[in-house]
Amino acid sequence: MGGSSPRLWTPLLAALLLPGSLAASLTPGERLAAGRLVRAYPSFLSRVQGDLLVWKDGTRMPLERARAASYSALLDWPGLLDKLDTVYPACQPLRVPARNEDPGRVRYEPLFQRMYGGSAQEVAAHLDTVNWFGQVLRVTRVNGAAASLRAVAAELARQPALLPYARPSAGAFVWRKIAGTSRLSLHALGAAIDLNTAYSDYWLWKGYREGQAGIRYRNRLPPTLVRVFERHGWIWGGRWYHHGTMHFEYRPELTGTCR
Ligand SMILES: [Zn+2]
Structure with a gap:
């Protein structure tokens, strides 16, 4: 397993070198879902910036997925993106x-x-x-x-x-x-x-x-x-x-x- 594959290095370098919004790794669907979250809770949430959910008080929460091994593990320790995946x-x-x-x-x-x-x-x-x-x-x-x-x-x-x-x-x-x-x-x-x-x-x-x-x-x-x-x-x-x-x-x- 070489660590120098360009497919691995390119996003890593982008995340290190570029400002937040350009380093975004959300898919368009995930971005839409995160936007729905911001609109549903306007007293608390401000915006989506890159792959972060930004609160009005400045708190930043990563929009990420859990590496859950099973459905019950996902229920116990979801990432914020796992919650947003839902189509209700x-x-x-x-x-x-x-x-x-x-x-x-x-x-x-x-x-x-x-x-x-x-x-x-x-x-x-x-x-x-x-x-x-x-x-x-x-x-x-x-x-x-x-x-x-x-x-x-x-x-x-x-x-x-x-x-x-x-x-x-x-x-x-x-x-x-x-x-x-x-x-x-x-x-x-x-x-x-x-x-x-x-x-x-x-x-x-x-x-x-x-x-x-x-x-x-x-x-x-x-x-x-x-x-x-x-x-x-x-x-x-x-x-x-x-x-x-x-x-x-x-x-x-x-x-x-x-x-
Ligand atoms: Zn109940």
């Missing part, structure tokens, strides 16, 4: 997901913890209350999540046939890891809600293992309800092979095409 089919017809098709389930925790808080106390400082059909839920006001959930509630209130699925909520903010993992749930950051579990289906309740083939999919939620959430920036756990149909989380970077 917002407002598209519902269908049964293929094996390990979990759009939006890979989350880059440093990004979200920096916005919503890195400890229970930091997250709690940003929590607002949302009246969810008489039930008080705690949701973060960061990035407009609480205001967005209020808009969802107002819209659902005009469609009484949807209410039995939506209420009572099984919870919003709770400082916890995702069941069976070391990953923080968006519930811990105050940016997720679970609906009425009486109509919910969750792969873990059925005794499956992560990544296992043949996880049987089931959903009882009407597409109209899913669409109301997606139009307001919330993605649905029912679009995942590892499905949890009670679960919605605020991810406006993935729902931008939905009107």
Whole structure:
């Protein structure tokens, strides 16, 4: 293995010698996705420069990929680009997901913890209350999540046939890891809600293992309800092979095409 191959040296020299924007290694698709991220979180993010995500406070995060050996390793330690890869089919017809098709389930925790808080106390400082059909839920006001959930509630209130699925909520903010993992749930950051579990289906309740083939999919939620959430920036756990149909989380970077 010689180290002098021009194919290796050219990008390396470019990265060392050229200013950031010229040394960019993102593909056009990656650049588009990074732009969507900046537009979805305008209070925090400033721009994409080269292969860096630049925050308004000057923080720079590398737009890179993890060298994950497996799907579960990718879930545990993704790079920021791995998170951006997702094409979430917002407002598209519902269908049964293929094996390990979990759009939006890979989350880059440093990004979200920096916005919503890195400890229970930091997250709690940003929590607002949302009246969810008489039930008080705690949701973060960061990035407009609480205001967005209020808009969802107002819209659902005009469609009484949807209410039995939506209420009572099984919870919003709770400082916890995702069941069976070391990953923080968006519930811990105050940016997720679970609906009425009486109509919910969750792969873990059925005794499956992560990544296992043949996880049987089931959903009882009407597409109209899913669409109301997606139009307001919330993605649905029912679009995942590892499905949890009670679960919605605020991810406006993935729902931008939905009107
Ligand atoms: Zn949930």
